[in-house]
Amino acid sequence: MRIMKRTVSALKTFGTRFSDDRRGNVAMMFALALPPMMLMTLGGVDIARVSTVRMNVQDALDAATLAAARSQYTDNPRINAVGLAALQANLAPYGDVTLDTTQTNFRLNTATGAVEADAKVNVRALVANIFLPPYGQFFDDQLPANAHSEVLRSNNRIEVALVIDNTGSMDGAKLTNTKTAAIDLINRLEAADGRSIEQDAIKISLVPFSMTVRVAQGGTNTPPSFMSNADTHTGGGAWNSGSNPYSAFDTAVGRFTLFGRLNTTWGGCVESRPQPYDIRDTAPSSGTQATMFVPYFAPDEPDRADYPNHSTWQNWQYEGNDYLDDGRPGSNANSPFANTAARTTEWFARVRSVSRYSTTPRNTLNTGFGPNRGCDLQPIIRLTDNYTALRTAVNNMIASGNTNVPLGTMWGWHTLSPNAPFGDGRPYGTERLKKIIIIMTDGANVMSDTTSPNDSTYNGLGYIWQNRLGIVSGNDTTRRTRMDNRFDHATAATEDMCGNMKDKDIEVYTVAVQVDSTAQTLLRRCATDTDHYFPVDSAAGIGAAFDRIAGAIENLRISR
CATH class of the missing domain: 3.40.50.410 (von Willebrand factor, type A domain)
Structure with missing residues (x-):
């Protein structure tokens, strides 16, 4: 502002000197040249200011276009409504900028998927309308500024x-x-x-x-194409301490078969595949049984009541999923087993027994029992x-x-x-x-x-x-x-x-x-x-x- 005052003061002094000069031709020529010179000089201030405003308007339009693109709308009237509302809010801090809504619009380019926007604003002149009123009024005391923006809606x-x-x-x-x-x-x-x-x-x-x-969802005992009946692998097959120590059962009977024997159906859950297929997306193939998926099947736990004097199986943790009669003799003796190894042997004889799965369950089987x-x-x-x-x-x-x-x-x-x-x-x-x-x-x-x-x-x-x-x-x-x-x-x-x-x-x-x-x-x-x-x-x-x-x-x- 100080620079502007100094410039105006200098121009006035310069103008006074020339107006006092009686050499007529010089005064006349200068009088004719002065307004254009002042317009160019002082108008440059407005032009520089419009350039700054245009950058602000561009930022405001970019943000508004992004808001329109993020909306769920695909029709132009509603896209335009969202964009205009956002742009007007973004321009609110700029009191000397007027949005021309008749020449501002937001629309969807269906060929590219981009939301496109054009905006026109008018910037109030600060110099021309003060110092050169005729020239400022020629531009209606407003200088135009335009901006264009596109936001590409993700095409991934x-x-x-x-x-x-x-x-x-x-x-x-x-x-x-x-x-x-x-x-x-x-x-x-x-x-x-x-x-x-x-x-x-x-x-x-x-x-x-x-x-x-x-x-x-489950509710079937017909294995889906990607699943195995698990009668030979991943807990299936006949248990043998030497050749198959990891099987859950003593006979090679599939798990879907056991669900059927219990007069119930598979609930839809699965076990993990064995390594290394537990961490690979290798497609299941019946030719490589380890790649096949296996149904979740919680085995029946040993009968608690068979040993009243040792009902907790010597204080072993008991989960309570005892849904079948083991079909093995119990004992009322204080020490029904000679030692821990004997108790463990008896425990697994019951856990692995497949024959008991043909018996009637103790209670209704559901996701909490069975x-x-x-x-x-x-x-x-x-x-x-x-x-x-x-x-x-x-x-x-x-x-x-x-x-x-x-x-x-x-x-x-x-x-x-x-x-x-x-x-x-x-x-x-x-x-x-x-x-x-x-x-x-x-x-x-x-x-x-x-x-x-x-x-x-x-x-x-x-x-x-x-x-x-x-x-x-x-x-x-x-x-x-x-x-x-x-x-x-x-x-x-x-x-x-x-x-x-x-x-x-x-x-x-x-x-x-x-x-x-x-x-x-x-x-x-x-x-x-x-x-x-x-x-x-x-x-x-x-x-x-x-x-x-x-x-x-x-x-x-x-x-x-």
Whole structure:
């Protein structure tokens, strides 16, 4: 302002000197030249100011176009309404700028998928209308400024697997907040799908997990194409301490067959495949039985009442899943067995006995009692754009069981994979395709150590003595480490599940809710990078983590 005053003062002085000059020609020529000279000199101030305003208007228009592109609308009138409202709000701080709404519009280019916008504003002149009123009025005291913007609605195809912890520790606020956050994410991606010019631009799968995963609704004893009756492998076949020490049964009878003998059906849950297929998306093949999937089947526990004086089996941990009569003699003696080895032998003779599965169950079999005990999860929702079904499934999730993050994650990967068991995912490497997995958990991997000869509770890894973790015993810490290592090994170049997924260009997000430092390190390491890892200190923070992930997935950008 001081410079302007000095300039004006100098011009006035200069003008006075020339007006006093009686040499007529000079005065006349200068009088004619002075207005254009002042217009050019002082108008430059306005022109420079318009240039600055234009940059502000461009920023405001870019933000408004982004808002219009993020809306769920595909018709131009509503896209225009959203854009205009946002632009007017963005320009509100600039009191000397007037938006010309008749020459401002937002519209969708259906050929490119971009929301395009053009805006015109008028900037009030500061110099010309003060010092050169005729010239300022010629421009109506306003100088025009234009801006153009485009926001490309993402034309990537996106496949997202939501892998969500449904274990008992999630009960209460954590599960409630997780449901809300997951539904909000689904809603945002549904809106993004609606904005896309691509068919089936976004598909989502849902994998609730605990100590197992329910891959189907169940209700059948006919094995799906990707499953085996498990009469020869993974806990099947006839037990033999030398040749087959890891079988759950003493006779080669398949698990679907045993469900039928009990006059009940498979509940839809599965066990993990044996190593190395537990961390690979290798397609199941009957020619390689270890690649086939095996039904979850919780064996009947030994009869408690057969030994009244030793009803707790010498204080061994007893889970209470005793749904069949063992069909073996008991004893009322104080010491029915000579020693611990004899008791253990008798215990396993009952656990492995297949013949008892032809008897009548003690009570009604359900997910709390019988071979499907613990299979009470919401079933997987395969990759789909049926967002209503996804929301319903999320709302139906319950909290139950222990934590097996590798098994849940593996089935999240299966839903994205182009390979069987589902084959719903597009081929790896497809142009403009993003495969994303979101893993949310609040706990540590666990395969509980018990005091009974089973040495563990039954879960998606069977019993510990079945060697699914490469060990047949060990304390809780040892078992957790084994499970963690299958998920993401601390040693570089060691095969693990997270590394295998990343090798397929799957983008990995992890959300760690109130977990210990070991689990934090594990989940941070599994994520694609630190920006894909979200540590959450309380149930209240779950929504914010999912919100940030949803924003990243929407992947909108200003193109120019």
